[in-house]
Amino acid sequence: MHALEHLFNPKSIAVIGASLDEYKAGYQVVFSLKDFPGRLYPVNPKVDSILGFKTYPNITAIPEKIDLALLTIPAAACPDAVEEAGRAGAASVMIISGGFAESGEAGKQLQERLMAACRTYGMRLLGPNTAGYANFHAAVSANFTPWIMEIKRGGIGLISQSGAMTFTISSLLHARKLGLSIATGTGNGADVDPADALDYLAQHSGTKVILLYFEGIANGRRLYEVVRKAAKQKPVVILTVGKGNVAEFAASHTGNLMGSYALKCAALSQAGAVVVETVDELIDAAAVFSQIRLEPKDEPGVGLLTGQAGPSMIMTDYLRSRGVVLPELGKTTVEKIRKLLPMSYIKNPVDTTRPGPSFPEVFQAMADDPVIDMLMIFAIHEPAVIDPVSLFERVKGKTRKPVLFVTAGFPDAVAGTVEAVEKMGVPAFTSPNSAARAAAALVHDAKAACSHPGEAVDLFKEEPPFENKTFNEGEAKDILDRIGIPTPTRAVCVDHEEALRAFRTLRKPCVVKVLDSAISHKTEVGGVQLNISNEDALLKALQRIDKIQKTRDNRRQYLIEEMAESGVEILLGARNDPSFGPSVMVGMGGVAAEAIGDTSIRLAPLSVGEAKAMLLELKGRRLFEGWRGSPQADVDSAAEAIVEIGQLISAHPEIREIDLNPVRVYEKGILALDALFIC
């Protein structure tokens, strides 16, 4: 049995703080639960019954160990009540009240007391500061919005940090005639956080697709792992915020820190979720995933057959500009269609101009083409011209490829068709952008399913952990050599004589750098002397470096390196994110690119394929493709380096930060010109 089964599918519920006052949550919650098929125990020492349910003076007086104690009392009274519930053997607790971690220091302490009591008695806690949940399959309405049960039962599971968003999203799903399985808030997520709820819905048989709205999360790493597991079972669609500056507002809301928006989006998408930016995308994805899901595929092909051009122009434009491929149809397919529609535009989309009698055959020809993984059909609602129901009946069983139907027409006129078509397992849309968003969600889900986690490899496991210090460049580059990232041939020297000897063995020209872990901006203090090709120049360079003020190291060291050839410059980095853990970053190098912020980010460890995808999603990727007569750049070697620093930081959380800037990417191989490790 899942650890949250008592919470989300209780057989017995106590309402602590049950009330006769219709304006209080203590009444509303009992009212919400009036059709609960299990055993309901309102707790109130002052009255005998509420809404026909016998009350109990306290939780201990209830004649069974209850599955869920539902608290509708003020924050200050909650810790004792939780303690009492624990003593009474309750399996789980839910707290609606706010006034905890989201409200400041005193609230944080109250929340800590709740958690302590829960830990003592092994209870799970939903909330505090949550609107509650509704389990539509078990008829549990554990919340103060009774009307939510008007929504039909269905396959959509919904998790939200915000009660108002639970309600907003539920309302919009209801408006689209979509049904819910379980909808739950997580509020402050003191114990049960979005990851826990997701883990529950992943194994919940009534849930076909999981929607999640969250703002920030303390343990992002666990969310990443739970999403990875869940997405293997069913589609996970995540709406989050943080593209704009809402960090402070969010902290005031659920007490969660926002963290990096780019990182959380990349991480959750890497885990296999479809990450969306708007409620519309969330609803459209929910609508389509309620019916269909594509097989995992690196680049699923979408075929579009249209009765009229305009709305399909909108869809094609939306999909192509978001990297969804409408592949060229095979020669045989085109020939087959050409015979049916000699005058039409037969590419992808196929534009029949107005759907004629050959429409089903054209559909079939497209469905039979192996480049097509899913089909979209658009036709204006014109019953005299095309009947989608008989179209789909005619082709039924002749293809197993998922189909989306898109139409345009007045709501009353199209409603019947939409319903009939959906009953046949074909999701139907009445707006081209809705349909395009849904198709994009299907494709992104199928692509994300191909992302595999990398292996954790620790080349240093026989050694003591990295010291709590900043390495100097020479030491940092020695580590790179060991993990397989090429660095320039070099020598570390402590005086001019050593430097001279080393210089004689190196390929000229060389670069001479000050070697000092306390100097992180070497160039700015004159600590990098380039293009040293003779011994005179070397001496001058050393003298210039000697003028740099000594730091805490209190000794002068020089790093003499062979100068690297020019190549495409990138920067590689790794960080331990407080919420999401080890992560890697790659960016285009050079001042302008850094100012532009052309970067890509992922969690580590990661696969070479994922690392390569990072490089290819950089806006400046054309630089890798032989830009203006330059040779192509060795993206594979760069990807391997990303994997390697990812493995290192994954195995060694004591490393806070790795910065390789720049790394030159050549036609064959790469070279890390500078390296910074902070532990």
Place this chain on the structure above:
Amino acid sequence: MHALEHLFNPKSIAVIGASLDEYKAGYQVVFSLKDFPGRLYPVNPKVDSILGFKTYPNITAIPEKIDLALLTIPAAACPDAVEEAGRAGAASVMIISGGFAESGEAGKQLQERLMAACRTYGMRLLGPNTAGYANFHAAVSANFTPWIMEIKRGGIGLISQSGAMTFTISSLLHARKLGLSIATGTGNGADVDPADALDYLAQHSGTKVILLYFEGIANGRRLYEVVRKAAKQKPVVILTVGKGNVAEFAASHTGNLMGSYALKCAALSQAGAVVVETVDELIDAAAVFSQIRLEPKDEPGVGLLTGQAGPSMIMTDYLRSRGVVLPELGKTTVEKIRKLLPMSYIKNPVDTTRPGPSFPEVFQAMADDPVIDMLMIFAIHEPAVIDPVSLFERVKGKTRKPVLFVTAGFPDAVAGTVEAVEKMGVPAFTSPNSAARAAAALVHDAKAACSHPGEAVDLFKEEPPFENKTFNEGEAKDILDRIGIPTPTRAVCVDHEEALRAFRTLRKPCVVKVLDSAISHKTEVGGVQLNISNEDALLKALQRIDKIQKTRDNRRQYLIEEMAESGVEILLGARNDPSFGPSVMVGMGGVAAEAIGDTSIRLAPLSVGEAKAMLLELKGRRLFEGWRGSPQADVDSAAEAIVEIGQLISAHPEIREIDLNPVRVYEKGILALDALFIC
């Protein structure tokens, strides 16, 4: 009277090709027009009447000069019929059939014949290949989709190149209970193109807001000018495609070329339109502009007052990430609200947690704050907690600032509130992203209204036009000097001796370049020798340049220049776009930035303010702000240079292309290091 009045508001209509066959457009059009309050003349030599209307054997037999001849006959028969309509004195013609320019060469010629006849008789032509139009205020349904008249009459004018998009957008407006004034297709736009229709709607008294969907347009410049004029009267919202690759599909659709997506979006937004990417944005903008419009302002401030945090988090995030400002509230405002809501989050947004009795006073305090130009109010639909109608009644007349209301609830439950609130002049939304899109549209419209066209200045007007040739760098820089763009001090020399004399007068180090209009990639042939600081080095540089193969110029010339200091590198360009005319471009300089494509584009001539906005919308703009210890860059001088090349290319369409790459921007002033003019 507007030139299109006969077309869009006819008193008499002839239907050429009227038919008794219900499946033919010739029947459907007559059926659509059955409630036309003017005089309807079906033309058909074989029957006496259609749908109760007396028929005429030909247009000449009609007893008056008709306003509009509506052709529902095959393409091949159209040119003669247009000719006949012209002879019969028709003022305008509309052609539904396709098979013209969109279908290939033969169709192009047919279309040319139509146009010739129209020109001969001074008739205006709508189409060919158009679904027609509907004038809801005059009850003219000139199309083959009679049911479109079920849409209520309202203030939204709609122009679309695609008939299916006219219908799709109309249906979605109808679903949102919004009303139309005139909805028209333009099809191939052989004569009346989207710009003409827009010009008509701009002066049409029943139209409050104009929506336009188009793919490509032959005369983009005229559209730009008409939009600029129209947007002064009423909001113009434009949906277009081309972000993804749909060029070929679009050409097959309306015969229009797509052109540059970036240029058309920038140009139309510069003209004052709100340019959107999805049908949703179009509908949301239509909904809000039907009710309100903001005063022109550079940076309107949005205030957000919310009953619950989640949905407002979505809105805040959407708005902030799109550059809409939710300004910090004034100290007095915060103090006023603090007294009313001691425990709440009082920034912008103000989060009341749940709307309480002080909600109207908080609203008033925010509305009174001078930093606020419009207010958004969110509250979940909870009639027991808040009644928006009485809220707006209470604050009515106490503020003139526009207000948007956003709620969440089941469609049946909220419908009444939405309707009542809208009747009070407050646009209402039931989805946070819809509301945020609407607010963004309001703000972008108010900002766009501040964009003024630049003045056309011609410093060369007393001189002959620029020759049809490519200038060499020296000549090009001489032109820059005349229009006020600084260039390095330099000398043009024809032999080594001249070069040596010039070198002695210049500040060292110098750069020596080959000067040859036929060599556009000087660096790649060794034609740029940098860092020349003594005469020996100069001689060697000249010798190296002498080795470059001679071109059509067949003589060697050298350009010797003082080398420029380092600075922020940008590139400036100007082009004459085939559709939109003179345009200017600015981009971040450097290989990586060019590969990333960090550019901004506008039509010329343009104002300094607009040019500055171009610079500040570059992703790498941080480079101008004193990046990593560098000084700030002189954005004003760079903006002036953009204006100056814009003036030059506007006054001299014979210049096809100007490329200044790089231009260095210093703490004070700029310097164009290279210049290319192609005429």
